[in-house]
Amino acid sequence: MTNQDWPLYEVFIRSKAGLSHRHAGSVHAPDDEMALDHARDVYTRRNEGVSIWVVRSSAIVASDPEETAAFFEPAKDKIYRHPTFYEIPDGVENI
């Protein structure tokens, strides 16, 4: 079913105003405009979104799984980076 000539696009959907776009999946399309149409037809059929971004998958720069240790593990033991040592004043509901 998949056409080898068509590039892959990643699809990001904003579900409602005020929220951020989230990755929904991917589509194949012959060009940028069509990618938007295809994303609309495949990922917003059930009222999932109010805005769509599409971007060529090849344009995304991704971290290398080989470097996971160097990239992410140093953050694991830095508990002082979490704001858990602060006392939250009474009356503040969301922080």
Added chain:
Amino acid sequence: MVMSKEEALYRYVLRLGDNALVLAQRLIELVAHGPELEEEMANANFALDYLGQARMFYSYAGELEGKGRSEDEFAFMRGEREFANFLLIEQPNGHFGDTIARSVLFENFYLSQLEALTQCSDSRLAEIAARSVKEIRYHQRHDSQWLVRLGDGTAESHELAQQSVNNLWRYTGELFAGDEIDDILRDKYNGPDLDRIKSDWQLQTAKTLKEATIAVPEDQWMDNGGRDGRHTEHFGPLIAEMQYMQRSYPGLTW
């Protein structure tokens, strides 16, 4: 005999239902045959949009007629000569370019028709039109983009797309032919003005074809008769398939 205003409205709404249902049936034939997964989804969505519109038009036509006919009776229990859809719509799907060209030629008309109907004085019809116009605006955008890509694509796709437009051109005259029913809608219900729709259609179609590097076919003899129930040879098999279940098992539900 002069047709009453009420009779004209009923028959006009019924024609809208016939156009929507027959195009839905044509697109449904393509389900599971899409050239790509993404286009498969688009086609099925479009087919369902048209089917939904047909249901709204038929339900309302049944109320206007006042004889208790349901949407299913309009769709499944009428004969070929009782359908008043345009000949353009019943033409076979052919290859992908044929399907797209048929949709573009029709939707350039239908979109203008619906836009005009949102302003008509019959509030129920105006409401149905307002709901449908959003769907068709997207269809027209999507299908026009495809026609541009096919026409302005490879030498082969260009040739095929030009041929598709040429083959269908003779069915486009009927869109603007108009008759007593259209006149009554325009005069008594502030309905669409076909002369204006025709000039809008010509502009829009010329624009899309130009972008698609497809030549506008020369003026030629135009086919006619769909609105009076005189159909092309492709229509019989279409409704035979569509109506098979209700004809074989009348009243069947699930």
